[in-house]
Amino acid sequence: MAFKKSDVPGEDIRLAMEMTAKRRKLIDETPATPLVYEYGVNRLAKALHPGFVKAVIADKTPSSADCVKISLKPAKGEEFPYFRAGQFVTLSCKAGDSFLSRPYSIISSPKEALAGKLEIMVQRKGIFSTFITDEAPVGTELWMGEPSGDFHHDSIRDRKHILAIAGGSGVTPFLSMMKAIREGSEDFRLTLIYGARTRAHIPFDPEGFKSEGVDTVIVLSDEEADGYRHGFITADLLKECIDDDTSVFMCGPDAMYRFVRGELQKLGFDQTLIRSERNSVGDREVDEIRVFKLIVHIRDAVYELDAPNNETLITALERAGIPAVVRCRNGSCGFCHSRVVSGEYFVDAVNDFRRSADKKFGYIHPCSTYAESDMEIDIPIMDL
Amino acid sequence: MDKYDVIVVGAGNGGLGAACKILNSGKSCLVCEKHNIPGGFATSFVRGRFEFEASLHEFNGIGTDEEPGSTRKVFEELGIADKIEWIQLKDAYHLISEKEGYDYVMPFGADAFAKESGKLHPDGEKYIKEFLALCKQIREAMGYLGETKGKPDPKVMMEKYPDYLACGSYSVKEGFEALGYPKEIVDNLNAYWCYLGADENNMTFLHYANMINSYITGGAAIPRHRSHEISLACEERIHELGGDIWFNTEVVKILTDEEGHVCGVRLKDGREIESRHVIANCSPHLVYGKLLDSEAVPERAIKLTNFRKLAGKGFTVFLGLSKSAEELGITDHNYFVYDSSDNVAQYESMKTLDNTGAQATVCLNNAYPDCSPEGTCIVYMTTLFTDDAWSEVTKENYFKTKNKVAARMIERFEKATGTNIHDHIEEIAIATPETYARYCGHPQGTIYGYESQYYDGLMNRIQMVEEDRFVPGLRIGGGYGERLLGYPSSFKSGVNEAGRTLRDMEKEGR
Numbered sequence: 001m002a003f004k005k006s007d008v009p010g011e012d013i014r015l016a017m018e019m020t021a022k023r024r025k026l027i028d029e030t031p032a033t034p035l036v037y038e039y040g041v042n043r044l045a046k047a048l049h050p051g052f053v054k055a056v057i058a059d060k061t062p063s064s065a066d067c068v069k070i071s072l073k074p075a076k077g078e079e080f081p082y083f084r085a086g087q088f089v090t091l092s093c094k095a096g097d098s099f100l101s102r103p104y105s106i107i108s109s110p111k112e113a114l115a116g117k118l119e120i121m122v123q124r125k126g127i128f129s130t131f132i133t134d135e136a137p138v139g140t141e142l143w144m145g146e147p148s149g150d151f152h153h154d155s156i157r158d159r160k161h162i163l164a165i166a167g168g169s170g171v172t173p174f175l176s177m178m179k180a181i182r183e184g185s186e187d188f189r190l191t192l193i194y195g196a197r198t199r200a201h202i203p204f205d206p207e208g209f210k211s212e213g214v215d216t217v218i219v220l221s222d223e224e225a226d227g228y229r230h231g232f233i234t235a236d237l238l239k240e241c242i243d244d245d246t247s248v249f250m251c252g253p254d255a256m257y258r259f260v261r262g263e264l265q266k267l268g269f270d271q272t273l274i275r276s277e278r279n280s281v282g283d284r285e286v287d288e289i290r291v292f293k294l295i296v297h298i299r300d301a302v303y304e305l306d307a308p309n310n311e312t313l314i315t316a317l318e319r320a321g322i323p324a325v326v327r328c329r330n331g332s333c334g335f336c337h338s339r340v341v342s343g344e345y346f347v348d349a350v351n352d353f354r355r356s357a358d359k360k361f362g363y364i365h366p367c368s369t370y371a372e373s374d375m376e377i378d379i380p381i382m383d384l
Numbered sequence: 385m386d387k388y389d390v391i392v393v394g395a396g397n398g399g400l401g402a403a404c405k406i407l408n409s410g411k412s413c414l415v416c417e418k419h420n421i422p423g424g425f426a427t428s429f430v431r432g433r434f435e436f437e438a439s440l441h442e443f444n445g446i447g448t449d450e451e452p453g454s455t456r457k458v459f460e461e462l463g464i465a466d467k468i469e470w471i472q473l474k475d476a477y478h479l480i481s482e483k484e485g486y487d488y489v490m491p492f493g494a495d496a497f498a499k500e501s502g503k504l505h506p507d508g509e510k511y512i513k514e515f516l517a518l519c520k521q522i523r524e525a526m527g528y529l530g531e532t533k534g535k536p537d538p539k540v541m542m543e544k545y546p547d548y549l550a551c552g553s554y555s556v557k558e559g560f561e562a563l564g565y566p567k568e569i570v571d572n573l574n575a576y577w578c579y580l581g582a583d584e585n586n587m588t589f590l591h592y593a594n595m596i597n598s599y600i601t602g603g604a605a606i607p608r609h610r611s612h613e614i615s616l617a618c619e620e621r622i623h624e625l626g627g628d629i630w631f632n633t634e635v636v637k638i639l640t641d642e643e644g645h646v647c648g649v650r651l652k653d654g655r656e657i658e659s660r661h662v663i664a665n666c667s668p669h670l671v672y673g674k675l676l677d678s679e680a681v682p683e684r685a686i687k688l689t690n691f692r693k694l695a696g697k698g699f700t701v702f703l704g705l706s707k708s709a710e711e712l713g714i715t716d717h718n719y720f721v722y723d724s725s726d727n728v729a730q731y732e733s734m735k736t737l738d739n740t741g742a743q744a745t746v747c748l749n750n751a752y753p754d755c756s757p758e759g760t761c762i763v764y765m766t767t768l769f770t771d772d773a774w775s776e777v778t779k780e781n782y783f784k785t786k787n788k789v790a791a792r793m794i795e796r797f798e799k800a801t802g803t804n805i806h807d808h809i810e811e812i813a814i815a816t817p818e819t820y821a822r823y824c825g826h827p828q829g830t831i832y833g834y835e836s837q838y839y840d841g842l843m844n845r846i847q848m849v850e851e852d853r854f855v856p857g858l859r860i861g862g863g864y865g866e867r868l869l870g871y872p873s874s875f876k877s878g879v880n881e882a883g884r885t886l887r888d889m890e891k892e893g894r
Contacts, residue, residue, distance in 0.1 A: 002546065002547060002550070003518060003546075003547040003550040003551045003559075003562060003563070004550060004562060005550070005551075005554060005558060005559075005561070005562035012549070012550040012551070012552075012553070012554075013546075013549045013550055013552070015552075015553035015554075016549050016550070016551075016552025016553040017549075017552075018553070019552065019553055019839065019843065019844055019847075020844060020847050020848055022839055023839040023840065023844050023848065024848075024851075026691060026839055027684070027687050027688050027691045028687070030687045030688075030690045030691040031687070031690060032683045032686040032687050032690070033686075033690060034673070034686070035669055035672055035673035035686060035689055035690065036669070036673070036827070037667070037669040037670050037673035037674055037827050038827065039772055039775045039827055039828045040772070040774070040775025040776060040777070041697070041772065041774045041775050041817045041818055041821050041827075041828050041829045042821045042825075042827060042828070042829075044774075044775075044777060044778075044779065044782065044818050045818040045819070045821040045822040045829070046822075047779055048779065048782065048818065048822070049822050081779075082779040082780065082782075084783060110780075111780075114779070150431065150813075154787070154812055155784075155787045155791075156787055156790060156791050156794070156806070156809060156812055157809045157810070157811070157812045185780070272706040272808075272810050299628075299630045299633070300628070325420065325632065332430070334420075334421070334429070334430070335420060337420055337421055339619075353430045354430070355428050355429070355430060355435055355609070355610065355612050356435060356608075356609040356610070356613075357428070357609035357610060357612040357613040357615075357616050358612070358616070360609055360613065360616070361616040361617075361619075361620055363616070380420045380631035380632040381630070381631070381632050381633065382632070383632035383633070383634070383652065383653075
């Protein structure tokens, strides 16, 4: 066969031969106006995902026996990004000889964040939380990681009614959702079941979050009081709160998740409609505490430190005062993705959210990994 | 060490390929990547019990162990072929085009594809065989041009590759008009248009014919561990060869000396690293608009960059479903779902947020059954926006807008295939042009680099590759490069630019 388009002999090939000259001429004729490399899309991407933002502690209010509400404002020249109600931020700062980071769910609504106000609930437990609640004075500057996490309502995946079940400071993401429903940035109904020991342990005022489409049921385990349920979050109570368009969201201790899942199973509730926020990975039980040597590469810098086998690698890094990237602290977000150069390690399957190629090539998330021998790892720099 | 022979800016496909090539030659190399993992678009992410492929639908040019394709050969040369496990795909695609009522599956393999085309038109088999013969000549001509480094013997070209020369100036539309094939055959051959994202008036015939030939005759494959496997294979190779790769490390300046030659890069934290050679795996818009000082950028570089057209802006819905593909009735790996086969009209309609008339959808389990837990499956749907419509979206309506578009795509797929998937969504993630801009910094969130245009197509770019570079010591490789977009193209573009960099160094006597 022969390819032929033009009836004029030689025309097809002549046109092909002229292509570069024509292109050259068209480039000549293009104006040399300054290049635009940032468009609305790029600006919005930056506004939604600014990376680390400097935030200042503006106020602290005790909200229950063991919780303190911390109000943050953006440092000069910074702004808070918009986010999804239910997301968390990670706060980082130097505390003593350590450089610490912890995730905290946001109480505020997305629109409040745009107005420069971001409140978080901090429960007094652990070294960083106690530092924030009791030691860091108002005016302290912190690094705040951008709002993250997928514990939020999704109009395609989730049902129109969320049965929210919370204990302790786990109520925080739902407070944000209730505010978001009230201000119109989210469009679903929410029933909150909150379990607490006594009224003194309730870290929020249910009256303050009331609006159309929002209901609150409080269950007290150690106290009987008017207007409150008594006992536990049982199948009977859950059944009252479930309609035919309900997804269940849970945030609280793991023991609560196990109990409520069991109760929901009694009702034959579809397990794929249950979502629970993951908790931080903490120390593990070991027969004998052993301290291994950990060599850490960050770009061309090398550090050597101790890594006890009962603590996550991120804990060892923080104690050594190394600013280590970390976000979720539960193994799922991949922000601390690091390369293992050598050594043995352990990741509990329930906290193992690594990609399959990461496992094949030996990559870890230090926030959910424990040393099993001396180790050498290469971690990404904290790009503040 | 604060000095390297070569610095690669960006660890996308092109940057990783370039770094492997440089290091294989014994030169030192540092890769700086803004994100915390390598790959650019070649990555994956985990949600709940699902691991989603971020971008790859199918990889062509891999071939089989017995008959390696051109990209596998490049992987072999670089020493990464053995690090990647490939899964061959069975069928080419399932085309559904509503207007014409098309609903059929095309197999891979020249004979099988031709035979199946006989069902579309009585002379279909004959046309396809003839078309593939033409493609073979195009492919051989390109091989010859490569061997002669763009300086072919005109006599050889006229004698051996006359058809290649004859179709050299034409668009896809003009090419198929000249061949005179019936509509059913042309529509079927045009099914792959969304992989290059330019309509038939702009897409060059040579490039398009070469691509579909590569798919039809060579088949396609996917890496077992998602495209993240390719990226980590490259990273491992970089370390084996003594190279460095720094993550969370944004290059904010490419530095030049008094003679205008590259002399290093400056990182976001102010640190400077010395090097006489930089290979940028990012857009020329960024390189000439931001990374270089304006005095180092000649006017013609600005003109050329303004001359080019930013290609399709990506949008993908990732679904983890709580039922198996079989239970849901999803039978194939790769679907093209079109409102019509008129790709000019499709392209036009995809300029606004109100239409997603073309989508390419993958059900990963139909290629790799164990990619998700038993009783579940992974489906992802990709479309393009052919204009900058997402720049109009505000913070406050962003989340609602993306869910609206995603819901429409899901509904469209369900209607086309007669399936119900929306009741079984356990995990969902949605990538918009904002997402692609966030991770890879591309202007407007384009995922296809510069769009193929009548006068900015594959052959034009290859022929003018030296003319299109301006700053001594600087080369730009990847999806914006001379081979245009796509996994094999962007990877090879990086490798080619690294090869040219090595020759530059040789000339300098270094």
